[in-house]
Amino acid sequence: xxxxxxxxxxxxxxxxxxxxxxxxxxxxxTNASLFMIAAVAITALIMIAATSTRSVVPGRMxxxxxxxxxxxxxxxxxxxxxxGMRFFxxxxxxFIFILILNLLGMMPYGFTVTSHIIVTxxxxxxxxxxxxxxxxxxxxxxxxxxxxxxxxHPIMLLILVPIEVISFVSRPISLSVRLFANMLAGxxxxxxxxxxxxxxxxxxxxxVLSPLPLALAVALTALEVLVAVLQAYxxxxxxxxxxxDALHPGH
Amino acid sequence: MDPVAAKxxxxxxxxxxxxxxxxxxxxxxxxxxxxxxxxPSAAEGQRGTLLLGFALTEALGIFSLLIALLLxxxx
Numbered sequence: 184x185x186x187x188x189x190x191x192x193x194x195x196x197x198x199x200x201x202x203x204x205x206x207x208x209x210x211x212x213t214n215a216s217l218f219m220i221a222a223v224a225i226t227a228l229i230m231i232a233a234t235s236t237r238s239v240v241p242g243r244m245x246x247x248x249x250x251x252x253x254x255x256x257x258x259x260x261x262x263x264x265x266x267g268m269r270f271f272x273x274x275x276x277x278f279i280f281i282l283i284l285n286l287l288g289m290m291p292y293g294f295t296v297t298s299h300i301i302v303t304x305x306x307x308x309x310x311x312x313x314x315x316x317x318x319x320x321x322x323x324x325x326x327x328x329x330x331x332x333x334x335x336h337p338i339m340l341l342i343l344v345p346i347e348v349i350s351f352v353s354r355p356i357s358l359s360v361r362l363f364a365n366m367l368a369g370x371x372x373x374x375x376x377x378x379x380x381x382x383x384x385x386x387x388x389x390x391v392l393s394p395l396p397l398a399l400a401v402a403l404t405a406l407e408v409l410v411a412v413l414q415a416y417x418x419x420x421x422x423x424x425x426x427x428d429a430l431h432p433g434h
Numbered sequence: 435m436d437p438v439a440a441k442x443x444x445x446x447x448x449x450x451x452x453x454x455x456x457x458x459x460x461x462x463x464x465x466x467x468x469x470x471x472x473x474p475s476a477a478e479g480q481r482g483t484l485l486l487g488f489a490l491t492e493a494l495g496i497f498s499l500l501i502a503l504l505l506x507x508x509x
Contacts, residue, residue, distance in 0.1 A: 191507050361493040364500045371503045410489075417489040 190374035194298055194367070214294045215302070222283040222296075251279070255419060262423035263430055270426045273313065277306060278419035285366065285411035289404070297414075298366040300359060307359035310422045318429035329432040358421055365414050369407045376400040441505050448502040455495025462487050 199217060202210040233248035241249055255275045259267045281297060288295025296302050318326035330347040331340065379396035383389055466484050470477030 189507075190503075360497070361490075364496050365493055368496045368500045368503060371507070372499070410492075413485060413489045417486060417493075420486055 190371045190378065193370060193374060194295070196299075215296045215299065218284065218287055218294050218296050219302075222280060222287060225283055225287075226279050251275075258416075258420055259423045262420065263427040266430050267423060267426055270313070270423075273310075274419050274422050274426070277310070277422055278415050281306070281362065281418055282412060282415035285415055286408075288366065288370065289408055289411055295366050295370055297362055298370060300363040303363045304355065304359040306418075307355040310358065310425060311355040314425050314429040317426075318432060321429070322432055326429070326432045329428055354425060358418065358425075362414050362418055365410055369403075369410055373400060373403055373407060376403060441509060445502040445505040448498050448505060451498025451501075452495045455491055455498070458491040458494070459488065462491055 196213045196215055198211045198213055200212050202212055204210065229244070230248060233244040236242065236245070238245065252275070255278055256268070256271060259271050259274055263270065284296045287293050288297065315326075318329070330344050330351065332343055332347070335343060376396045376399050380393050380400070383393035383396065462484070466477075466480070470480075
């Protein structure tokens, strides 16, 4: 009996119910929508439960909320300065949303919303549009000094300005692809090693080796949990670093 | 060339990109260890930077793994 390996299948969108049409396009409530709503609900429940009993000596839930707050606040202050704290709600929401979505994807039978590039690109686009809109609102034309390094010979600027523009334009792409690729590749690798267990079990005498890929799958799961948290942190940190450009353009 | 063979060769070639991520990660942790052994008291404060660098470097290896996996299973 051959075991069919299909590691891509887990990312399939399944329709739950339709919400009607806009023009020719059908708006469908999918399992991705369900998990996103679940993530928001879980976040809201944890945060409301944590902050409902505000005490001077925090309990477990309140400590959880306060430590997460301080962690992200420290990141934002470190990268964008005290002024950057006005963007704290954006960075904190993105961090918690991505973190919960990544961790929901690690649950058995879970669906990883962040393994769809459209989701991560939408979040990266929000970040970059915030940078551009706030930067131009705050600094006007001075915002474009971001692309002009100071103290450089004018001839070198001919090369450096296009490089700076390309590096700025590629930011939303790298930001979204980093999260999407990590989640996609991690979950595919998990499925492939799990598939090896099934393949080896049907391979006669070689089946004695089947615990090896199983052990590797367990180790990979631990790595994936680390990656899930780390990628949410990286997304938040890079968001704070990019927002710093909107607050303090010019080198 | 047989398209299926080309697909598998492409997937194998894409995995070469992981060598770069391997060099990067070795450099990253090696340099961190060297620095932290010289000044252990300063090492603790740089752990966040280390993890950030780890995630950024590892992502590049993941990109090439992603290309290989997409060639194998999605193309």
